[in-house]
Amino acid sequence: MSGLPAAPDQIVHVVDDDEALRDSLAWMLEANGYTVAAHASADSFLVGLTDGMTGCVLLDVRMPGMSGLELFEELQRRRCGLPVVFITGHGDVPMAVSALKQGAVDFIEKPFGEQDMLRLVEHCLKLESETRGKRQQEAETARRLAQLTQREREVLDLIIVGKLNKQIADVLGISIKTVEVHRARVMEKMGAHSLAELVQNIVSLEPGAVVR
Incomplete structure (x- = not known):
């Protein structure tokens, strides 16, 4: 089991065109108490993206159509606060490292261990919760200043x-x-x-x- 349960409103979004990997990852996360939303493409993820969405994104680097990197850039353009972890093949590591420099939280290479992925997800959800709390505090301070x-x-x-x-x-x-x-x-x-x-x-x- 994961060491830190997610908040009820936090969702782990798995964005990967590989159906077998997507399903197995979703099953593993749900078995460890996480709420999961699986998406076969970047476009299908963007359709449901809202400003108030909480959680994190596990994102495959290479996908048909809009790639993982292109989706990441779109999330940044929209100022989306969801932490992103890239799922990479060995040849994609340089691209993932570049994404880290642009604000991604981490990347994990396939094949990955269950505990390694759970630790990453736990870290991302904690980070998202803390960041959201800070934004709420800043908004309250600004309201009081006014x-x-x-x-x-x-x-x-x-x-x-x-x-x-x-x-x-x-x-x-x-x-x-x-x-x-x-x-x-x-x-x-x-x-x-x-x-x-x-x-x-x-x-x-x-x-x-x-x-x-």
Whole structure:
């Protein structure tokens, strides 16, 4: 059995034109508790692709029509967040390595061992879940930022670069007491329980923010 069960909404998508390999891989994954969707071509996978889809993709490099690499490029163009693992033959390794440099998670050569594939799938689903959680957190931070008044945002920007209340008061030409009031409102509106949490959330959303 896999060491980490998938979340109920996560689906392992197997995209491979080889029916025997596709079916055996689907059977093996389902026997280990995963929900699987098998696709005989890149086009059939794209038909069902939605923005909210979760899980991962096991993708054969060489397929008739749209190849695995072309599908991967299309997923990137659509900003699809599903982790991709390429299934390769020995001669396809250089192409798979190139795909890794473009953002694929990994590749696995045929014939592959069951445990090797299960470890890859487990890793991909964990990665997808963590990435999705981070995106949701960033969206929530952006929503909260939009609720700040102009003055609260000015105070926040100065907090992020490490200014003390007295320094903020001097920069903005307001009293320290007023800074304290704005600071408390910023913490409340941003849902932060500490200065460290506030800074971490902002920096993750705005990588260019400088903390001194």
